[in-house]
Amino acid sequence: MAGGPTADAGKDPDQALVARVAAGDAAAIQALVARKLPRMLALARRMLGDPGEAEDVAQEVFLRVWRQAGAWKPGGGKFDTWMHRVALNLCYDRLRRRREQPTADPPDRPDPTPGAEHAMVSAERGVRVEAAVAALPERQREAVVLCHYQELSNIDAAVLMGVSVEALESLLARGRRTLRAVLADLAEPGS
Amino acid sequence: MDAERFETLAMAYGGDLRRWPEADRDAAEAFRARTPGAAGALLRQAQALDAVLDDWRSPAPSAALRDRVLMGPPPRARKAGSMGISPRGLGFWLSGAGFAAAVLAGVVVGVTASTAAVSDARADAVLSATLANDEDAQAAFTVGSAGARAG
Numbered sequence: 001m002a003g004g005p006t007a008d009a010g011k012d013p014d015q016a017l018v019a020r021v022a023a024g025d026a027a028a029i030q031a032l033v034a035r036k037l038p039r040m041l042a043l044a045r046r047m048l049g050d051p052g053e054a055e056d057v058a059q060e061v062f063l064r065v066w067r068q069a070g071a072w073k074p075g076g077g078k079f080d081t082w083m084h085r086v087a088l089n090l091c092y093d094r095l096r097r098r099r100e101q102p103t104a105d106p107p108d109r110p111d112p113t114p115g116a117e118h119a120m121v122s123a124e125r126g127v128r129v130e131a132a133v134a135a136l137p138e139r140q141r142e143a144v145v146l147c148h149y150q151e152l153s154n155i156d157a158a159v160l161m162g163v164s165v166e167a168l169e170s171l172l173a174r175g176r177r178t179l180r181a182v183l184a185d186l187a188e189p190g191s
Numbered sequence: 192m193d194a195e196r197f198e199t200l201a202m203a204y205g206g207d208l209r210r211w212p213e214a215d216r217d218a219a220e221a222f223r224a225r226t227p228g229a230a231g232a233l234l235r236q237a238q239a240l241d242a243v244l245d246d247w248r249s250p251a252p253s254a255a256l257r258d259r260v261l262m263g264p265p266p267r268a269r270k271a272g273s274m275g276i277s278p279r280g281l282g283f284w285l286s287g288a289g290f291a292a293a294v295l296a297g298v299v300v301g302v303t304a305s306t307a308a309v310s311d312a313r314a315d316a317v318l319s320a321t322l323a324n325d326e327d328a329q330a331a332f333t334v335g336s337a338g339a340r341a342g
Contacts, residue, residue, distance in 0.1 A: 030261070033257060033260055033261060037252045037256070037257060037260055038249070038251060038252055041249065041250075041256070042249035045249050045250075046247075046249065051250075055252075055256050058252070058256065058260070059256065059259055059260055062260045124246075125243070125246040125247075126246045126248060128246075129243060129244055129246050129247035130247045133247065144244075147203075147204065148205065148241070148244055149244075149247075151210075154204070154212050165212075169199070169200075169203045170203075172202075172203035172204065173199055173202040173203040176202055176205075176237075176240060177202060179240060179243075179244065180236075183240070183243050186243045187239040187240060187242070187243050
């Protein structure tokens with residue numbers, strides 16, 4: 001998780017790169033993709049649980065980047081936070097569509113039950129963790145994804161989620177407490 | 192800082208004090224210095240969960256995805272029929288360097304916007320609202336950072 005206040009655009013590590021992108025610098029475009037595509041893909045993958053949808057979201061985020069880079073004005077939030085906002089909105093929309101169309105095929109997620117078929121087929125710890133995170137209530141999952149995996153500051157994550165820092169802290173604590181219980185066997189020495 | 196607050200922070204932000212809210216770190220360090228046994232146990236417990244969570248790694252983007260990002264819209268949006276652009280326009284669109292240069296010069300922004308609206312109107316509406324409200328969002332960042340703890 002990144003430290004320090006996040007509203008200080010003077011410390012935005014992406015500001016110079018975004019300016020070069022806006023100026024049409026091909027190397028900067030490549031660099032921005034190399035720097036941000038893994039983060040956007042990881043965010044969407046962990047929010048949606050579906051690799052194909054995650055790729056679509058990541059791709060759509062960059063469409064907005066190409067459209068907005070020239071209009072980006074430093075002085076507000078960080079560019080990285082703005083990209084997270086765009087990606088999250090795309091994820092929210094897809095999650096909402098899933099709720100509205102319950103007959104649609106659900107994403108291919110592993111069963112969170114330790115003894116279930118998927119866990120037996122794959123002994124990988126990552127599969128267990130993915131299943132446990134996916135089974136969290138949506139807001140708790142979002143908090144854990146933003147703070148632990150995306151390493152956003154508590155302030156950035158709270159703003160993106162539209163909650164207070166205190167509420168974010170509560171979501172994080174509840175989510176991680178559940179994860180600790182569900183994944184207790186993985187945390188034991190020698191596991 | 193008391194033990195209850197230290198435990199709450201460890202549970203929320205994990206076992207690495209560098210990842211805790213900046214405003215709480217000094218007090219947390221002081222608590223750890225006063226009660227190394229209790230603080231150490233709480234941190235080790237949180238670190239164990241951190242390590243387990245880190246076992247879930249996200250795959251790196253494929254070369255194909257990187258190429259698509261550099262080239263432009265998703266495949267469904269590149270269908271000439273839905274885009275309503277000429278084969279010549281599509282060819283230019285599919286040229287990565289041409290696309291990037293054109294977009295950044297503002298030449299094809301309108302095409303991009305209309306394509307997105309046709310291919311995924313609902314998502315685009317949500318996103319447009321987001322972009323329209325971006326100044327508000329940035330203002331919120333400023334307000335938030337003034338009174339909230341740094342993370």
